[in-house]
Amino acid sequence: MADRNIKLDFLRSISTLAVVWLHVSASFVLSKPDASNPNWWVGNIADSFSRWCVPVFVMLSGALLLPWGRTEPPLVFYKKRLSRVLIPLLSWTVVYIVFRAFTQPGFKLENAINGLVMGQPYFHLWYVYMIVGLYVFTPFLQVFVSAASRQSLLLLILIAMAIGSIESMLGVISATFLSRFLPYVGYFLVGYYLRESEIGVQTRILFLLAFAFGTLISIGTGLLLPKIGPRSWELMYDYLNPLVVLMSVCVFSIGLRTNLTGPAPIVFSNKIAPLSFGIYLVHPIWLWMSGHYFPWAFSEFPIITIPANTLAIFLLSALSILAISRIPLLRRTV
Numbered sequence: 001m002a003d004r005n006i007k008l009d010f011l012r013s014i015s016t017l018a019v020v021w022l023h024v025s026a027s028f029v030l031s032k033p034d035a036s037n038p039n040w041w042v043g044n045i046a047d048s049f050s051r052w053c054v055p056v057f058v059m060l061s062g063a064l065l066l067p068w069g070r071t072e073p074p075l076v077f078y079k080k081r082l083s084r085v086l087i088p089l090l091s092w093t094v095v096y097i098v099f100r101a102f103t104q105p106g107f108k109l110e111n112a113i114n115g116l117v118m119g120q121p122y123f124h125l126w127y128v129y130m131i132v133g134l135y136v137f138t139p140f141l142q143v144f145v146s147a148a149s150r151q152s153l154l155l156l157i158l159i160a161m162a163i164g165s166i167e168s169m170l171g172v173i174s175a176t177f178l179s180r181f182l183p184y185v186g187y188f189l190v191g192y193y194l195r196e197s198e199i200g201v202q203t204r205i206l207f208l209l210a211f212a213f214g215t216l217i218s219i220g221t222g223l224l225l226p227k228i229g230p231r232s233w234e235l236m237y238d239y240l241n242p243l244v245v246l247m248s249v250c251v252f253s254i255g256l257r258t259n260l261t262g263p264a265p266i267v268f269s270n271k272i273a274p275l276s277f278g279i280y281l282v283h284p285i286w287l288w289m290s291g292h293y294f295p296w297a298f299s300e301f302p303i304i305t306i307p308a309n310t311l312a313i314f315l316l317s318a319l320s321i322l323a324i325s326r327i328p329l330l331r332r333t334v
Helices: 002-031 037-046 052-066 074-103 110-119 126-147 150-169 180-195 203-228 231-236 242-257 263-293 302-325
Strands: none
Touching: 002 052, 002 242, 002 263, 002 302, 037 203, 037 231, 037 302, 052 126, 052 242, 074 126, 074 242, 074 263, 110 150, 126 180, 150 180, 150 242, 180 242, 203 231, 203 242, 242 302, 263 302
């Protein structure tokens, strides 16, 4: 069990780094969309190959919160788990509404209200609103997985993922934050399923498949861009796109099989995993500051500036959260 926890911490840590990488890469993809520009292709490829990060976060939650053969009464579960998410959710919602009011020209009260209704007061907070929905239904999913056969669980996963993928390709968006978690139930269950039942595919094959899916995502985005514009990355980058789903499952499976024998990955996991949620919450502020004060870093030479910006923003975010976590009044917000 200790070995498995280290692996999950490592997956959480590299996923946190990948989220920062994704958002830095997206700056190149969104700012000057031009499929004839090599710089755009560098950003597109970097973004495409990191699309597994958020699905892996959801799978990690399922692997940890849907324990084998154990269930908790809903109120007991909510008291133990939900409160750990609600305080950061409310705190950072206020932070980012204020942040937008000072940094976003033309920001009005109605923008804040619309963001709250959609569960997206800032572009990344949708994930926290979504995960709250999964937490609400976790006690009932615990009952199901404790009693379901392996075949029944796999069938439900396939149905849930198929529905989510179809709706994502059709551009279906939840009307409010209340139902935003539903398309991610499949990922939540996949995390539990993969931790209990290993895929019968060799690790090297999983690496090749993950690389192939990332390649197809980037090529598809580039080919569609001249034809449908921004809809190309909205379609291909979507976390419920079948290619992203398959790549994410491969990465998660590889992570569960990885033997962390060297000191570097273990130290990295032990240091970053406890800060990962906070890093996710705070990194857009550092991303904005970097783009606002050093705009040249998001315009040229992405093959150099994407890794450099990612590392800088990641380290600044980690140090920020480490400092916040040592302040008693703010500790529970991260």
